[in-house]
Amino acid sequence: TKAIQVLRGYFDDKPSDPEYIRTVPRRGYELIAELGELPLEQTASPTPHRRSEPSRNHRSGSRRLLIAAIALVATIAITFNQFNPLEQQSTTVAVIPPSVMGNATDLGFVSEGLADYLIDQLSQSRQLEVVARRSSFGMRDTDSNVRAIGEQLGAEFLVEGSLNAESDQLLLTVFIVDTESVTNVWSTQLDGSTADISTLQRQSADLLRGAFKDELGIAIEAATEEQPRISEQAYRKYLEARYQWTLRGERRIDRSIELLSEALELAPDYAAAHLAYAQSVAVRPFYTDQPVASGFSEARASLQLALALDDSLAAEVAALRGFMEFKERDWLAAEQSLQRALKLAPANVNALYWYSWFLSQLGRYDEALTYLLQAQQLDPVSAVVNNRLAIAYV
Secondary structure (H helix, E strand, C coil): CHHHHHHHHHCCCECCECCCEEEECCCEEEECCCCCCCCCCCCCCCCCCCCCCCCHHHHHHHHHHHHHHHHHHHHHHHHHHHHCHHHCCCEEEEECCCEEEECCCCCHHHHHHHHHHHHHHHCCCCCEEECCHHHHHHCCCCCCCHHHHHHHHCCCEEEEEEEEEECCEEEEEEEEEECCCCEEEEEEEEEEECCCHHHHHHHHHHHHHHHHHHHHCCCCCCCCCCCCCCCHHHHHHHHHHHHHHHHCCHHHHHHHHHHHHHHHHHCCCCHHHHHHHHHHHHHHHHCCCCCHHHHHHHHHHHHHHHHHHCHHHHHHHHHHHHHHHHHCCCHHHHHHHHHHHHHHCCCCHHHHHHHHHHHHHCCCHHHHHHHHHHHHHHCCCCHHHHHHHHHHHC
């Protein structure tokens, strides 16, 4: 970044209106200057920015500098693509929760649950980079057009659609949209029942996997199904609880805990619900007057159950443990837990965010910024990530 700033200074090149070096969001830099051979005897200024006639040596130096600029930009691009693990995947996709329409307006939790499920399924492909839910969900009610959403999220494709309800029947429409050409690559419609949301999710994921393979040549493995099949009633309560939790605030978090308690009464072995319960009781003290210690104690008990039931949740469990240890100022334990979370899941946005915050508290500002920039790359329009990034820059 510093090298590019220096080069732009030499050429009086403005990032907002470049003539030489253009920033390509989330990719790197591109040389856009028109190249040609400049005769040594030419006396006119080689660029519109020179204020006086340059000497022959100056012109020769400028040519050498431009050649150096080309080499440097190329080197940066090659190095960036070789060593940045977040850039290895060739295609970026964002899943926008389906718009709820008609009589489905009270089924926002179904829409978000479907989007969460599809994010999990698409993340199984090494050819895809899937935008984090916080950023893609933030685009649900925006007035921005498809191309603008794609630019904001750095996504070549969007998965979006609509959800309508008539009595106890659901009509789901799903699209894959090319954000550059603003065209539909693929679409489908599915009928389902409000009493069997999980079947609708699996059917839509199966069709989506086929569409990515047939239309875009991207193979996606089916994710391993979680433990024994959970009752539909428990699953609905879990989905609504997650929906309430994401809205935050005292009333919403209390409602989330209430719903999760009901889900766990129906399905005591529901690992994901134990994890969600732990997350809810861990953050509740920061929205209420409940003591932090009691909330953390309850969260740890639920985390232990979640991990015993499903060891694939280890990254999320380690991340939440690291957050709690960080808040308790148990610095060594916090760093070990957060590093473990990132080793298991390098693209876990919560772990990146919390670890950056932790490092900043210890005065390790350069490291903190590095991890936070990774979080922003995965979750580009998240309010909390960008707020913390502003603090990190300060």
